Amino acid sequence: MFQSVITPEMHYDDWAQHYDSDVKGWGYHAPDRIMGQLQSVLRYHPHRPAVLDVGIGTGLLSGKCRSVRKDCHITGIDVSSRMLDFCAQKQVADDLYQVDVEQDRFPFEEGRFDIVMAAGLMEHVGSISSALREMARVTKPGGLIAFTYIPSLSQLTREQLSKKLRPGRTPEGRFVLGDLNIYRHNPERVKTILGMAGAQQRYAERFVGYRTYVVVTVPYDLFVAQKL
Numbered sequence: 001m002f003q004s005v006i007t008p009e010m011h012y013d014d015w016a017q018h019y020d021s022d023v024k025g026w027g028y029h030a031p032d033r034i035m036g037q038l039q040s041v042l043r044y045h046p047h048r049p050a051v052l053d054v055g056i057g058t059g060l061l062s063g064k065c066r067s068v069r070k071d072c073h074i075t076g077i078d079v080s081s082r083m084l085d086f087c088a089q090k091q092v093a094d095d096l097y098q099v100d101v102e103q104d105r106f107p108f109e110e111g112r113f114d115i116v117m118a119a120g121l122m123e124h125v126g127s128i129s130s131a132l133r134e135m136a137r138v139t140k141p142g143g144l145i146a147f148t149y150i151p152s153l154s155q156l157t158r159e160q161l162s163k164k165l166r167p168g169r170t171p172e173g174r175f176v177l178g179d180l181n182i183y184r185h186n187p188e189r190v191k192t193i194l195g196m197a198g199a200q201q202r203y204a205e206r207f208v209g210y211r212t213y214v215v216v217t218v219p220y221d222l223f224v225a226q227k228l
C-alpha cells in the first residue's frame with residue numbers, strides 16, 4: 001500500500017501562504033464550531049483566561065477567541081514554522097512555540113491553561129494518545145478541552161471517503177489533500193483516553209467540516225471535555 005512520505009510539517013510549510021484563502025473557499029468552519037462552545041466560558045471568565053491553541057496554524061481559531069475576549073492570553077503551538085510565521089504576522093497570539101504533538105512533551109507545567117483547544121489538527125496525528133494526554137495534563141482542574149477530529153466511520157462511508165481523499169489539485173495546480181496521510185479516530189477511544197487522563201466529556205456533535213475543490217466532504221466530530 002502507498003505510504004505518504006510527506007509529513008504534516010512539509011505539507012503545512014508549503015501551504016502556509018495560501019492556507020487562509022483556500023480554507024475560506026472550502027467553507028471550513030471548525031474554528032466557529034469550537035468557539036460556539038467556548039464563547040460564554042471565555043466571555044464570563046472571572047480573570048484573564050489562559051488559552052492554549054494546539055496546531056494553531058495561521059491563527060484562525062485564536063483570532064475568533066481574541067474577538068470574543070480581547071484580554072485572553074493565547075499561547076499557540078504548531079509543528080510548521082511557516083504557519084507560525086504567518087500566525088505571528090497576524091499578532092493574534094501572545095506566545096508561539098514550535099512543537100510536534102506526536103513527539104514532544106508540551107513545554108508547559110501541569111494545569112497552566114483554562115482552555116485548551118485544537119481545530120483541524122487531529123486528522124494529521126496518527127497516534128493521538130500522547131497529544132490528548134498532554135492536552136489534559138496542561139489544563140487546569142475545571143478547565144475545558146475542545147477539539148475537532150475526523151471520526152472513524154462505517155466501512156461503506158470509509159471506502160467512499162478514501163476514494164475521495166486521493167491526491168487532488170486546486171484549480172491553480174497545487175496539491176491540497178491526499179498527498180499526506182489523513183487519520184480518522186474512534187470516538188469511543190477519544191473519550192476513553194481523555195477519561196483516563198482525568199477529563200470528562202461534556203458535549204459532542206458531528207458536522208460537515210468542509211468541502212474541498214476536489215469535492216471531498218469531510219465530517220468532523222467536535223468534542224468538549226472538562227478536566228476534573
Ligand SMILES: C[S@@+](CC[C@H](N)C(=O)[O-])C[C@H]1O[C@@H](n2cnc3c(N)ncnc32)[C@H](O)[C@@H]1O
Pocket residue numbers: 008009012030031054055056057058059060061077078079080083099100101102118119120121124125
Ligand atoms: C488544518 S490546520 C489547522 C490550523 C488552525 N487550527 C485552523 O483551524 O485554521 C492543521 C495544523 O496542525 C498542524 N500540525 C499538524 N501536525 C502537527 C503535529 N504533529 N504537531 C503540531 N502541529 C501539527 C499543522 O502544521 C497545521 O498548522
